[in-house]
Amino acid sequence: MRVKVACVGGGPAGLYLSILLKLQDPSHDVTVYERNPEGSTYGWGVTYWRGLLDKLHARDPESARAVEEHSVRWNHGVAHVRDLATRQDGDEGHGIGRHRLLELLAARARSLDVRLEFEHGITPENLPDADLVVAGDGVHSALRTAHAAHFGSEVRAGRNHYIWLGTTKVFDAFTFAFVETDHGWIWCYGYGFGPDRSTCVIECAPETWTGLGLDRADEGEGLALLEKLFAGILDGHALIGRSSSDGSAQWLNFRTLTNRTWSHGNLVLMGDAAHTTHYSIGAGTTLALEDAMALAEALREHAELPEALARYERQRKAELLSVQSAARYSAQWYENLPRYIGLPPQQMFALLGQRHSPLLPYVPPQLYYRIDRAAGQLEVLRRFKRWLGPKIARNVHARALESRKD
Structure with a gap:
């Protein structure tokens, strides 16, 4: 079924959604509206990991090859503390300029006959006539703000x-x-x-x-x-x-944004308009692109828009739980840096890599380091960490809810 879609915001999520929709059905009428001039994006580079690249290749090999070709990669990290430095191997990471990423996605979208309207701001008062309006206009989304009570938007600084x-x-x-x-x-x-x-x-x-x-x-x-x-x-x-x-x-x-619901009629939130995660885990662009993937697939599998949007929201909220938890603990690790900074550099860097753990804030750092080292060798301790961590996280979350009620 041919649909008319307006993507508000020319960031990675809006551009990639337009590509996926056109690949699913070239007859779809898709327009991306961006309030700024073409090429005037803010920001420097963005990071992503191999898992995202695999998903991009599975959905559109052409744009994935272009992104990979213009990215740099690394497979280790270096930490400098005062005059000391330590290096550790890690997962393969990638970096690409935000300007270049948008340039590549815009070129691919144009090749599929997506209309790109730059210097064309969209407000709640001049919404395009479309079957679906996608608010990909960032954390300060005007379209979301106009219905903030409905969306249940909450921001924590x-x-x-x-x-x-x-x-x-x-x-x-x-x-x-x-x-x-x-x-x-x-x-x-x-x-x-x-x-x-x-x-x-x-x-x-x-x-x-x-x-x-x-x-x-x-x-x-x-x-x-x-x-x-x-x-x-x-x-x-x-x-x-x-x-x-x-x-x-x-x-x-940093402003952590959450929304109780992600859709209002034919308007749906995506990317930073729907959720934000602390920059210290380097997942913002990845999550926005994964939103686009999930929304495109939901629209393909459900003919009725309400069912498609409900499926998209359920899927992404479930997938975001672990990422949002990791981001929350990562931010707290840096906010409590004096707790870790006095450790020997190798130990400090090891716990830097473990900063997403819900167990770490409740165990003395040197004890946690010894447990983690042992857990790398003993399966029973690995199971203990996996079992205990979520239980602590749930208890902390329950106490937070109770304190709000009070």
């Missing part, structure tokens, strides 16, 4: 401050650096996304942010200070910002 920067330093591994200052710790995550650029996300606690004067510094002053603090990993390369019109630095507090 994180404690720490962070800023997304670029750099001309090309990291050959996923790089962590932790620097101690007179006002507390400040740290960064760095990863390459092209032959001459890397992303550098810098984070610190509120007292460190104000103590260093980053709350008062304009972008130029802030970048100069950060370049000095992270000189050990930048090797003389510059940090690159994205200042606002008044020259201020773009420091943020």
